[in-house]
Amino acid sequence: MLDINPIVKTIQVPGIRVFSNKVAGYPDGINLTIGQPDFPTPENVKEAAVTAIRESRTGYSHNAGLLELRQSVADFFQDTYNFSYAPDEEIIVTNGASEGLDSVLRTIIEPGDEVILPAPTYSGYDSLVRLNGGVPVHMDISVSNFKPEAEAIRQTVTDRTKAIIFNHPSNPTGVSLSHPEMAVLVETLAELDVFVISDEIYSENTFSGKHTSFGSFEALHDRLFIIHGLSKSHAMTGWRLGFILGPAEVMRYVLRVHLNNSICAALPSQYAAIEALKNTRHFPLEMNERYIERRDFVHGKLTAMGLSCETPTGAFYIFPSVEGTGFDDITFAERLLEEEHVAVVPGSAFAKEGRNHIRISYASAMEHLEVGMQRMERFVKKYQPKINGQ
DSSP states (O other), X not given: OOOOOHHHHHOOOOHHHHHHHHHTTOTTOEXXXXXXXXXXXXXXXXXXXXXXXXXXXXXXXXXXXXXXXXXXHHHHHHHHHOOOOOTTTSEEEESHHHHHHHHHHHHHOOTTOEEEEEESOOHHHHHHHHHTTOXXXXXXXGGXXXXXXHHHXXXXXXXXXXXEEEESSOTTTOOOOOHHHHHHHHHHHTTSOOEEEEEOTTTTOBOSSOOOOGGGOGGGGGGEEEEEESTTTTTOGGGOOEEEEOOHHXXXXXXXXXXXXXXXXXXXXXXXXXXXXXXXXXXXXXXXXHHXXXXXXXXXXXXXXXXXXXXXXXXXXXXXXXXXXXXXXXXHHHHHHHHHOEEOEEGGGGOGGGTTBEEEEXXXXXXXXXXXXXXXXXXXXXXXXXXXXX
16 A cells, blocks of 8 residues: 555544544433534525525635625724734635635745644644644643743744744633733744744634734734634634735735635635625624623533633633542543533643643533533532542
8 A cells, every 4th residue: 555644644533523423422412522603604694605606606716815805804803903904915715714724834834843832722733733744842831821921932932943823712721811911922922033823713702801813913913824714703614714814925925825725715605704794793792692601601510510610711612620520631521421421522632731621612502501511510429429538
């Protein structure tokens, strides 16, 4: 048999999907693993795509995406976060945020380049860095309340460091960064000769204060890539519509990678995105009201069980510690699934820095969360006497 790329052989199915796939085998299973909004895409957004299809607007667009959509993206960031990117040179529409991230990494990474990942980290980053010949370097943020700190960045950067990937609000922890916290990071990053990649896909799912984007800091403009999209903000995961914002002098090369990878994003999805950005900016706020209700419910239940966890300030994940249960995170998740048919994600799926935690997605409907928490409470209580030596 002919050999394949040896790196591919090292890539594993993410822990998120492992447990999501397993719970599908239980007819009464409760799946709290997937980061997918349970809300339908807004009707007017769907209708925009239907109209495009009916009018046979189903061919290729410009490789960077419809100019009207790129202008809508630029307007959204200007209106919402008060910074500007040129729609004709600094914005590319992609097949989801993941393809956008891959296109950026393919453009900037050379074999052996190091990419810093504040960890615990979304597992997809690690795989994409390695698939592009880079070396993921985990920077432990479990020791700093899951927030990256400037001194840790300085200590982690080497002469092989090419980039650092930030994600806030964070998957898996739900942690956001305030403007003062980011200003300190930016002061350090501006002194370093590295690219900054900021995955802000959850920016519109911010519950405490207003999201601060790295794009708000002009000092980073010539080395910053913002990865964004509509999957989370407008319940459009399956529409595969994302976008990259970055400096013109590098984005012209990112465009070459993107067009050779996928030519362009699907045209009906692009028309739907225009409608979402122009006329449906209120939708995330409506979802957030429900997410906050669910977050508070889950947080209260976990606290009552004795599982320590911070209150998330964004995204739709909560990341409790299971260290006091007597189980490590993998055993806890496996036993919970086997005994109570509830699927959560072991924290170590997000790098070893996430060990002894689990990730729960409260993007699921409240009725599922209620059943899931009831079963988890029963599971924890069953072993509590043994844990306490009773």
